[in-house]
Amino acid sequence: MISKLDLYKVFCEVAKCESFSKGAKALYMTQPAVSQAIMQLEGELEVRLFTRTSRGVILTNEGKLLFEYANSAINLINVGEEKLLESKNIMLGELKIGVGDAISRYFLLQYLDKFHSEYPNIKLKIVNRTTLELCDMLKSGKIDIAICNFPIEDTSLEIKKCMDVQDIFVCGDKYKNTLSMPLSFEELSKLPLILLDTKSNSRQYVEKYILSKGIEIVSEIELGSHDLLLEFAKINLGIACVVKEFSREYLNNGVLYEVKIVEEVPKRSIGFCFLKSVPPSPATKKFVEILES
Template sequence: MVSKLDLYRVFCTVGKSESFSKAARDLYMTQPAVSQAIMQLESELDTRLFNRTPKGVSLTDEGSLLFEYVHSAISLIDVGEEKMLEFKNLTTGELKIGVGDTISRYFLLPYLEEFRNKYPNIKFKIVNGTTLEICSLLKSGEVDIAICNFPIDDSAFELRACIDIHDTFVCGEKYKSILSRPLSFHELVKLPLIFLERKSNSRQYVEDYILSKGVKISPEFELGSHDLLLDFAKINLGVACVTKEFSQEYLDNGLLYEVQLIEEIPKRSMGVCFLKSVPLSPASMKFVEIIERT
């Protein structure tokens, strides 16, 4: 069955070429098929669109009026298809990523650099927030993908774990004496503790685990960024709960010391998160592939 759009494409081609035979060649159709299409369109519109002469065809007044609109519409559709192809080939578009400040700094930057080098015409929009905030943005469509801390207990999301991370406690010179032996959680909570704010996924994970051992934490400081945890511990304001992988520079340079625990906190994951119900854009798919491949 020939669609109305197909009929208009034939009409537009005949109108430009003023010849059924030339339009047939351009459209890779037979001349009778082109003639039939024009006759069908004229019948449906109840209007004669072309004057037929032995030398070819010409638009009637009604046909000329219709041609202006159809030609514009077909041109817009063609441009739209070209733009879709550009999106598919990653020669244009935007990638919106939701991510926390710490993950941006210690994990995401190399992947952004690699993606940018491969697809320089894709624009980035980076939105920072906690895991809870980013997941909300993901559901509202304000970001395409999220790079965040797991676990996330929401069946609406597809989770792709990228790396394992470990929660640990660190201290400065003032508290170095506690490093002589591993501490229990009961001993740990007697020290001035420095934690991320309550809405942080990392904080909730550690707090829930320690609470499962019958120990409740009561931090002296609750901060909004991982870097502040490190800086507060470095100037001896207390013992900070940090992500070991994101604190390695401080530990390697002797600016902080890792507190040994009798019972280590189980490792968790960090990775990519996106909605199951919404197909990833070509740019998002390529970005996820780069992260997973590396």
């Protein structure tokens, strides 16, 4: 009889393919064998996992719940096997890094350069996502380490701070003179604001703090990139909320101007995190050593 782990592998493959026949092909099994495996798993769990349609199969609500955990577990097993092979030789392997868009440009590049110089045979895979998405990818084994915006509240992750950053508001020439005096949060909220999209951890941090003062800020323009915030503010489309440390070139060259606020948003941090429950691979350990140095 097929093992329980193999049953879950068959289940996940069929779920991803949305087809018994395509799942069978991907697993190099016959379709009857795949059908039998799904029937066995449904029998053991006493629940129906798939709804049959004319085009294939779709997960039931119970199936969706099971898939979320089973697929993550199988991914972690696969990652474990990869890390075991990598541990035999630190000079080979792959390091999968998840990072925020601005952090990759203004913080990560220098460390990637040093790591690649020391370990040129280790393949680097860089994934750009929001902080929330990166945490989910860590827990499903899709990346080894995430460099992202803090704060993060997740007890399953080992979290280490690298540097503090300051969120500020900037404007172009059009607003320079009219915004020469420090603004209150209420005055700021009435301006045309350019913010990152609502999934951004940094935006949520700023919004939450200003809301704690009784003021709600609303974006007139939402963007998915820190660099676009700078460029949109540069052509006077509004007042952008940016990270001061990542905007120095624009500020030093007089392309953008910092809008003074009566009360600054408290500094926050950026740093890296990885799963507590999974020992980091040798490549990850070496990269962490470079980050901490």
